[in-house]
Amino acid sequence: MKKILVVTPSWVGDCVLMQPMLERLHQRHPGAQIDVFAPPWTEKLLRLMPQVHTIIPNPFAHGSLALGARRKLGAQLRAGGYDQTIVLPNSWKSALLPYFANIPLRTGFISEARFGLLNDARRLSRTKLPLMVERFAALAEAKGTEVARPVPAPRLQISAEEQAAALAKFKLSHDRPIAVFCPGAEYGPAKRWPAHYYAELAQQLLGRGYQVWLIGSPKDRELGEKIVALGNRRARNLCGDTDLAEAIALLAGADLVVSNDSGLMHIAAALNRPLLAIFGSSSPQFTPPLSARAQVLKLDLPCSPCFKRECPLGHFDCMLKLTPQTVAQHIPPPGDR
Numbered sequence: 001m002k003k004i005l006v007v008t009p010s011w012v013g014d015c016v017l018m019q020p021m022l023e024r025l026h027q028r029h030p031g032a033q034i035d036v037f038a039p040p041w042t043e044k045l046l047r048l049m050p051q052v053h054t055i056i057p058n059p060f061a062h063g064s065l066a067l068g069a070r071r072k073l074g075a076q077l078r079a080g081g082y083d084q085t086i087v088l089p090n091s092w093k094s095a096l097l098p099y100f101a102n103i104p105l106r107t108g109f110i111s112e113a114r115f116g117l118l119n120d121a122r123r124l125s126r127t128k129l130p131l132m133v134e135r136f137a138a139l140a141e142a143k144g145t146e147v148a149r150p151v152p153a154p155r156l157q158i159s160a161e162e163q164a165a166a167l168a169k170f171k172l173s174h175d176r177p178i179a180v181f182c183p184g185a186e187y188g189p190a191k192r193w194p195a196h197y198y199a200e201l202a203q204q205l206l207g208r209g210y211q212v213w214l215i216g217s218p219k220d221r222e223l224g225e226k227i228v229a230l231g232n233r234r235a236r237n238l239c240g241d242t243d244l245a246e247a248i249a250l251l252a253g254a255d256l257v258v259s260n261d262s263g264l265m266h267i268a269a270a271l272n273r274p275l276l277a278i279f280g281s282s283s284p285q286f287t288p289p290l291s292a293r294a295q296v297l298k299l300d301l302p303c304s305p306c307f308k309r310e311c312p313l314g315h316f317d318c319m320l321k322l323t324p325q326t327v328a329q330h331i332p333p334p335g336d337r
Contacts, residue, residue, distance in 0.1 A: 002029045005077070005085040005103065007094050008038040008046075010062065011186070012244070012263030013287065015042045016270050017133040018088060019154040022051035024140035025086075035080070037097065044245040045267070048156050065093060074100020086139050087118065107139055132287050153290035154270040158252040166249035170238060172213070174253055179210040182259035182268070183227060184220035184239070188309025190281035191260050193319050195223055199230035200324040201258065205331070206234055210256070214239050215247050215264065256331060261287070269294050274332050280318035281306050295330050297322060 004025060008015055015038070022034055035054040038046055046052050056077075060066050074097045085098035087108035095117035098106045107120040115121060120143055129135045129147065133154070138147040167173060183198050185191035202212045212232065214224040218240035228237050242250065251257060251268050257275045259265040261282045268275045269289035277289045279298035283305040288296060298304075304318040311318075 002032040002084070003080065003082045004029070004032055004034045005056075005080070005082045005098065005101075006034060006036045007085065007087045007089065007098065008036050008042065008058075009088050010039050010042075012042055012045060013266040014088075014132065015045055016154045016156075016263070016266040017287065017290075018136050019049055019051070019270070020133055020152050021086075021136040021140045022049060023152065024137055024148060026051055028140065035082075041244070044243060045248070047245075048158070048248065060093075067096070070096045071100045073097060074102075077101035077103075088136060088139070092117070107143075109135070109139075130285060133290060154266070155272070156248065156252075156267065156270040158249050158271070162245070162249045163253055166242070166246045167253070169246065170236075170241070170250075172211075172236070172250070177208075177210045177255040178253060179205045179212050179256040179258065180251055180254040180268075180273075181212060181214050181227070182216060182257065182262055182264040183214060183223050184216035184264075185260040185262045186217070186219075187262075187282075190306070190308050190310050190316070190319075191262070192223075193260055193278045193280070193322070195226040196230055197319075197322075197324045197327075198258070199227045199232055201327060202227060202232045202235050204324070204328050205256075206232065212236070213250065213254075215242060215250060216240070258327070265289055276327060276330055278319075278322065278327070280304060280316075280322070281308055281311070283307070297327055297330060 033053045034051055036052055037056045037058055039058045043055050046055050078101050082103045084105040085103045087095050090111040092112040092114055095114045099117045105120055106118045108118045109124045110121045129138055134147055134151050137151045181198055205212055212235040214237045216239035220239040224237035224239035228235050248267055252271050254273045257268040257273050261279050265277050269291035272291050272293055275289055275294040277294055277296050284296045299318055299322050301318050
């Protein structure tokens with residue numbers, strides 16, 4: 001049995017985009033055991049991917065070299081008997097552990113002088129592989145082999161029992177259409193549609209008979225409180241109350257999701273929910289929501305995408321000029337869950 005260790009990205013959304021690569025590995029190597037070395041905050045997402053056998057928590061903080069600790073953990077992983085590792089992050093540090101584990105085949109893209117650490121280093125063509133999901137999937141192929149197309153979209157399956165448990169915990173129901181707002185974005189404020197715009201859209205949806213739930217991390221709690229305070233007392237602010245598994249279970253029952261470009265956006269797409277994905281400083285040409293039920297809403301301004309955490313010009317036009325009235329025009333009629 002072939003054993004493969006995948007070093008995952010740190011972002012939740014990128015981990016969603018990794019799933020087609022895992023499926024392709026199983027197609028190429030039937031019966032293979034695929035373990036992942038992943039940050040702890042992605043664990044509950046990864047447990048929803050049947051392709052993953054074992055999750056090995058990544059204990060290293062962002063930016064931490066911890067060379068001695070990496071060497072020690074790598075020595076421990078040698079007992080795993082891995083035949084191959086696939087390193088998805090492009091950093092030099094991410095390639096150290098497989099090297100210290102002495103894994104025979106170490107695959108990844110050329111970056112940050114990783115020659116030697118990787119012995120199956122691939123040169124990335126950004127024109128041939130414009131999408132992140134394609135770049136990940138290409139690493140599942142043998143060197144020199146084109147990526148198998150079409151690359152399937154990521155898909156997550158949530159059981160009715162998991163959905164019911166989340167609804168019961170938060171005293172929610174499916175008695176009326178559900179609109180879920182994901183107003184946060186971990187990368188920075190330039191990716192966040194303004195709170196008062198979300199508030200105005202919430203008022204419209206509540207007036208149409210929707211329930212409005214706000215979902216995000218503890219960092220988004222204050223943002224959720226602002227949206228509720230701006231005339232939406234009937235909206236439910238769940239930001240920071242759910243763990244990731246519960247957030248996914250609640251998203252699975254949504255009739256509409258409105259989200260910034262974030263990990264929850266990619267989760268909503270993988271759940272195949274009707275989705276309005278709002279883009280400002282980032283680009284759907286690289287990490288779009290991969291679902292036929294997703295609509296990308298963006299303004300093609302000369303200054304965007306800039307990929308900055310904050311607007312470098314100070315005007316934030318890419319978001320401020322995308323008004324709630326414009327977004328509301330794209331709301332689909334409530335459909336079957």
